[in-house]
């Protein structure tokens with residue numbers, strides 16, 4: 001129906017916005033606004049007003065917002081089944097949007113015209129490598145234990161569990177224009193996927209390996225929101241910072257097989273996973289989607305084994 005240009009933000013609910021704000025600052029975001037009922041956080045990239053919203057309420061995943069290319073696309077998607085009219089966003093950052101449910105009942109927002117902010121400079125780390133030992137000739141002083149919060153650049157992807165992965169994929173592909181990048185085969189029914197990675201369709205422009213990963217499950221659940229951090233050092237410094245603050249670690253540090261990101265996963269105070277990553281594979285419309293037998297997609301190129309608790313945790317039994 002339309003082709004969204006990127007994931008804008010995830011929308012969660014939490015019963016204590018002070019605690020959520022503290023976690024997100026330690027995770028590497030910057031508060032951009034806070035109202036009586038909601039918290040808005042940004043990253044260092046300025047092409048968004050915010051990339052994370054937490055509403056005051058019982059802990060749950062409400063849904064996610066996507067950037068539309070134009071007002072025309074907002075009007076087009078407002079004709080979809082269950083969609084709202086195009087309306088002003090009555091929240092910090094403004095803009096216009098259409099809301100509609102995905103097949104599992106998540107709230108999907110399609111937005112356009114939200115305020116943008118200035119980029120915030122983050123120090124670039126220069127590395128000396130084996131074949132290039134003079135890329136940096138200054139003394140390296142990045143941090144001092146226990147590190148510092150990572151620097152979140154941008155909103156990157158979302159991972160959810162769904163009771164009907166085929167229907168889920170069809171909806172995101174036909175309504176939002178996403179394209180399948182890779183799948184992991186359901187070995188009990190090999191026609192079907194157990195997991196499907198989808199990317200943004202930006203034609204011959206390169207985009208992240210995935211923006212939505214759906215996991216076949218018995219019910220609809222949230223798994224994680226993912227954010228690009230500045231670089232590898234930034235992830236490691238952030239890891240030790242979060243550890244020093246006593247937050248619960250979920251998985252990492254490692255390098256994924258499908259997507260190749262260097263990743264590190266942490267739980268917010270209500271158990272919801274937030275990911276730092278850097279160095280994703282990029283794909284464009286010349287990419288040929290593949291289907292992989294497990295455990296390829298779950299294994300790492302390096303790092304700790306995939307923990308079962310990552311996808312089967314009582315904290316996550318909330319849509």
Ligand SMILES: [Fe+2]
Nearest residue numbers: 157159226275
């Ligand atoms: Fe991820």
